[in-house]
Amino acid sequence: MTSIDVRDLTKEYGTRRAVDHVTFGVRPGKVTGFLGPNGAGKSTTMRLVLGLDRPTSGTATIGGRPYAALTEPLRHVGALLDAQAAHGSRTGRDHLRALAASNRIPAARVDAVLEETGLASVARRRVKTYSLGMRQRLGIAGALLGDPEVVLLDEPSNGLDPEGIVWIRELLRRLATEGRTVLVSSHLMNETASFADHLVVLGRGRLLADTPMRDFIDARVQPHVRIRTTDPGALKNALARHGHDAVEHEDGHWTVAHARVDEIGTLLSTAGVPILELASAEGTLEEAYLDLTAAETEFTAQNQEA
């Protein structure tokens, strides 16, 4: 039992409600992407899960227990909240040694995670000499220190170079394959799409979605067909006869919404339309997310009018 369970969680700062009656679960064996614009409440939710902030109401538990009830919590839960948490005057290795000592984690693990995060060669340099990407890796090393079953990472790809982004993607996939519970917040759609199986989406403190990523995209973005032809007139006629609407784009390709490639291909071939390119285009996470937030904005606007 290593799930994260958030139940009716609310956090108010003064009159501002940062997290508003949010309920969701994060299950093991999957990477759960935690999406939302800046200020949506992602980081606050993570702090509440880690017992760092006191909820106004509701609960957050890990494996059924509040975080503060865990003995030697780093052995169960690893978290990266802020890459600036390591003191600039300490070496990366000393930073991890202090962290390890508090939870009686053997010193060998310190060297193991430094190796794993690619920091072994700079481990004895002071953190103030690190780039943002290296600090991010040090934060991730801290999260992995106790070999935890649950991993929470807040914007881990911040400041990473392209190589680092590939590395974090593979790391997250591997952690999930090993059966761990992985929650990763981000506001980058393409990045999240590359590693997430499941999505939890927040907007202005409220839960907007809690679904498998594929379902999330399929429900919001209709797949479409992309076509290039030398005879636009014939293409339009052929499609119109079958009740399809073709839209022309600036670079000369056409798209047909709400259609499947097998159907369009057959009908164009029958009509003898010359085809240069025919492809089925899947919806992207970005499109699905923008569709969701657009619907959300409309909903909020209507509510305010009423």
Place this chain on the structure above:
Amino acid sequence: MAFTPVFHSEWIKIRTLRSEIAALASIPAVTALFSALASSDTGGDDFDPLFAVFFGVTFGQIAAIAFGTTAVSSEFQGGALRLSLAAVPHRGRWFAAKAAAIAVPVLAVGLVTGLVTLMVGKAVLGTKADGLDWAEQTRGVVGCAVYLTLMALFAAGLTALLRSGAATLGILIPFLLIVSFVIGDMSNNIADLLPDRAGQVALHETWDGAMGPWTGLAVTALWTALALAAGAWSVRRRDA
């Protein structure tokens, strides 16, 4: 969670910061230096040989306060406290370990400071220090160590309450170097209860107030306990 691993962790944090080691090292250096300077000027009718020897503590305590303040204020930079409390969610225990990791080295360095200062001060005073007996000298050394430890902890508690090292030093340094002297010169009984003046009775051969050396240190300890309790309250109650 057990206390010892948390203490160990906090001690690693302290000894891996150069500024902390520098502050610790300057406690005996500053104390002995100012004692040597003060002991060379022995005029005035209220001459107290023991306080002439330990006069440098007035300045050495600034180093002890800087040490205690930095150990806590480094937690309020860049979300370090969140990482610490994620590792040790038992906040009261965490703060106790932090305080212990401050107290132990200051007490040890304070004893060394007391011994070095006593030797330097006696050497500079020469025959004028002959009146000091063993008991008084031992009281001076132990009193110096205990006083410095209490002041470092006082600063640590205040820093946890204010969540800022700059604010703590901004209050304590002017207070100890200026305000306490001015109020002290007005010489009334209330001023004697200030944390620094009460504790420093232990560094005098003779005293004229109601408080003896150990009562004086107990009053300082009370101030320290108050500051630590306020700091612990702040760490436990507030969002990290």
